[in-house]
Amino acid sequence: MMAGEALTSRPRVLAIGAHPDDIEFMMAGTLLCLRLKGWEVHYLNIADGSCGSVKLDADQTAKLRRKEAQEAAEIMEAHWHPPLTRDLEIFYGDELIRRLGAVIRTVAPDVLLVHHPVDYMEDHMNACRLSVTAAFSRGMPNYRTQPPVDPIEKPIALYHALPHGLMTPFGEEVSGSFYVNV
Numbered sequence: 001m002m003a004g005e006a007l008t009s010r011p012r013v014l015a016i017g018a019h020p021d022d023i024e025f026m027m028a029g030t031l032l033c034l035r036l037k038g039w040e041v042h043y044l045n046i047a048d049g050s051c052g053s054v055k056l057d058a059d060q061t062a063k064l065r066r067k068e069a070q071e072a073a074e075i076m077e078a079h080w081h082p083p084l085t086r087d088l089e090i091f092y093g094d095e096l097i098r099r100l101g102a103v104i105r106t107v108a109p110d111v112l113l114v115h116h117p118v119d120y121m122e123d124h125m126n127a128c129r130l131s132v133t134a135a136f137s138r139g140m141p142n143y144r145t146q147p148p149v150d151p152i153e154k155p156i157a158l159y160h161a162l163p164h165g166l167m168t169p170f171g172e173e174v175s176g177s178f179y180v181n182v
Helices: 022-026 028-036 058-075 094-107 122-139
Strands: 012-017 040-045 079-081 111-114 157-160
Touching: 012 022, 012 028, 012 094, 012 122, 022 028, 022 040, 028 040, 028 111, 040 058, 058 079, 079 094, 094 122, 111 122, 122 157
Parallel strands: 012 040, 012 111, 040 079, 111 157
Antiparallel strands: none
């Protein structure tokens, strides 16, 4: 698929979470509402969930979390995109920006749903920063993604989910400026 080549002619939304279950907890209601209105839904966890168990080893956990994420995407009738790295390896840097940028250019979403910029976990905050930068670079012909995908000249509306517990890491309350009635 070429950059911005629609899978359908419908509007597209891309949800980007740090880990499996972040999208389900923070964005799934909005995704389902949009899908019911005819939107094409895309689902991407940057990390593979490999640290999400105290009983299974990292590889077993990643395999299980991948299956759960794929099932969640299937329930939402969303296009599932594979994770880009392991848990606790979501660092703000060029490699992940280029890889995430390739996904954004390929999907060419009208709306991007991402983590709140201030959250209790570094993976969540870095996922937000990576998503914002990758979206910003979507139209820059001199910024090469990995794999290479042509830039897109399309506006994207970017929305931040509220952080877990509606609190900053410092215990300050966070409220949204608008809500989606799910």
